[in-house]
Amino acid sequence: MKSTLPIRRLIPKWRPVATTINEPEAGSHKAPPNKVIRGDEAELERAIAQWRVERTPGFLGDVLAFSVHRALIPKILDVGAEARKLNAVMTTVQSSLINELNRTDGDGNLLPASALDMSIETHPFQQSIRRLRALLRSRPDNSLALLDMAQLQSAMGKSKAAERSIQTALSLAPNNRTVIRTAARYWVHTGNAELAHQMLRGHQRTPGDPWLMASEIAIADLIGAPSSFLSKGRRFLIDNKSFSNSHLTELSGAIAAEELKSGSIKKARHAQRIALLAPNDNMIAQAVENRQLFNIALEGAQVESALANSHEAQVLKAWLERKPDLAELHAKAWHGEEPFSSRPIQLLSTLYLFQGEYKQSEQWLAAGLVADPLDRGLQINLAFLKARAGQGGQMLAILRRLRTQHPKESEGYARAIEGLFEYAQGHFDVGDHMYGDAVRYFEQSKRLDLASYCRLFQALYALEFNHPQAQEIVKLAQSALKISSTPDSSLLIDIRSKPEFQSKLSNDDQGMRRMTQLVFDPVKNTLMVKDGLTAVGAKAVVIKGKDAF
Structure with missing residues (x-):
């Protein structure tokens, strides 16, 4: 049995700066409603014009600083070529940066499966890191470039270097919203969510900033602490009519989640509706995952536009609609945007596991565990693969770590994985006992959906390993699936083409x-x-x- 994704919250997304700069959160709330703030090409043109007058390294450095925006790199390269043709004065660092920009292909940070086992020196992120280092030597005060550097360092498992980059960015721009939210996301990623919450709760900017209030509410929920801004956020939505809907989307969404958790469904739907008037990529992904809970149809121009521009939302939507090819496509693109995150890798490894592509699944897990070695979901999936392959020693080592790090959340999965290992060894009586323990654990935890999911896996591998009572186990799974199910169960049944199992979940907007x-x-x-x-x-x-x- 493989892991399911943890509960999704409106924790700030950590995108490449060139992507974040296009989001409303990077701009002022005083801008016209729903105006997209982009990498300022006009500002670049002014910097180029100044360099053409002065032709000094200082003004050339101002031009090169715009290379953090990928879309502007071609124009910057034209200036670099012009500078060399004119024999204009430039520093060694600036010359090196121009060389790096000429070598880059302009693609995102997608980590292809064929590159997953590369060494640090030949890692596909190294080219982007070299470019950022050259930029930072030219402009060491570029806090946004430091955020991109930290993201790539984190994805490569260089946690100390990533933290230094984050801390430096904070010291350079302590009041910058993008820097603050990125730092909070980084600390959540590294298991220091309490530190993220402390910073947001105490920051002087938070009381007047809906983006920071939303982050504080979401992270408070994550760590089980009372939010300092939940009540203030409710009042903020009423009192601040000058803010456009695009600046209130995450705050409204965070409040909707809290209202839903408290049982105030009417208030929850009202807040969710406000959040969906102009959702960003983070909010629309949250809405896709929780659509059945709010019972609100995801339709309309703003919603559909947000869906089209969120790879995470597209993955979740494709997963619910049982479209594995689309799920794979968007999961890889999502990984390109957030290479440090375990969530897209967990989905990819699960998808390949469902499809029987076990080697490909393990390759992605290995890459994910470099960036996040303690991630529960990735470790569960890896333990599953080791159990199926009969590698008991490695399986037990992973399960020992899981039981130490996440005892309550991992125990049911661990027992099911042990059952799989026994099936692989032909010890069917012992395997039946372990699977039975796993099912009872989930039932006692009031997770009937996971109990049926466990029975489904038991039945599939009872058939694969020729269990003598496989048909009786199939009947147990069929009965469990009629009581409760999960989207994972539905997708697995479709991929394995097992019509004897039925898992009917509503995925359309009828009745909403x-x-x-x-x-x-x-x-x-x-x-x-x-x-x-x-x-x-x-x-x-x-x-x-x-x-x-």
Whole structure:
């Protein structure tokens, strides 16, 4: 039995700076509503114009500093070529940076499976790191370049170097929202969520910044601490009408999650609706995962645009809709955006495991454990692969670590994995006992969905290893799946083409509430938009005087 993803929260995303700079969170709330703040090409043109007048290394350095934005690199390279043609004065560091930019292919940080076993020196991230080092030698005060450097260092397992980069960025720009949120995300990633919460709770900027308040609420929930800004955030949504919807999306979403957890479903849906008026990539991924909980259809121009621009949301959507090819495509793109994160790698390794591509699954797990060696989900998946391969010593070593690090969360999985190992050895009676223990553990934890998931894996591997009572185990799994199921179970059944198992989960928007409704008035011959959540299963278009709203 492999791991499922942990509960998703609105922890800040840590994207490459060139991507984050395009998000509303990187701009001022005083900007026009929903305006996208991009890498400023006009500002680059001004820097180029100044260099052409002065032709000094200082002004050339101002031009090269824009290389943190990938889209602007071609224009910067034109200036580099012009400088060399004119024999303009430049430093050795600037010349080195121009050389590095000429060698880069401009692609993202996607880590291909064929490169997963490369050494540190030949790692595919090294080219980007060399470029960033050259940029930082030219402009050591570039806090945004330091964030990109920390992301790549973290992905390569260089945790001390990554922390130094984060701390330096914070010292250079202690009030920069992007730097603060990235630092918080880094500390969550390294298991220091309490430090992230302490910083956000005590920062002078947080009380007036909806992005920082949202992060504080989400991380407080993660560590089980009371939020200092939940009540203030509720009041903020009411009092601050000057903020555009795009700047309130994560705060509204974080409050919606808290209202849902407290049982205030009406308040939760209201806050979720506000969050979906102009969602960013983080909020839309949260909405996809929790769609059934809020029972709100994900439709409309803003929602569909956000979906199209969020690889994480697209992965989760494809997973729910049982479209493995799309899930694989977007999971790799998501990994390219957040190479340090274990979540896309956990999904990829799970997908390959479902498909029987065990070697490919293990390659991705190895890469993920470099960046996050203590991740519970990655370790569970690796222990599963070792058990199936009959590598008992390695399996037991991983399970010992899991039981020490995450005793309650890992025990049910550990017992199921031990059951798989016994099946692989032909010890079916012992394996039955271990699987039975795992199922009882999940049932006692009130996780009937995981109990049925466990039974499904037991049945599949009972068939694979020719268990003499395989058909009886199949019947146990069929009964369990009728009671409760998971999206993972549904996808696994589809991929393995096992029609004898049935897992029916609703993945369409029928029977859900809509955020808006079109109302046609036949008397006035007008069509208007009616805002507000509708009743369950309401039509997209209604005729005034004929249909119920």
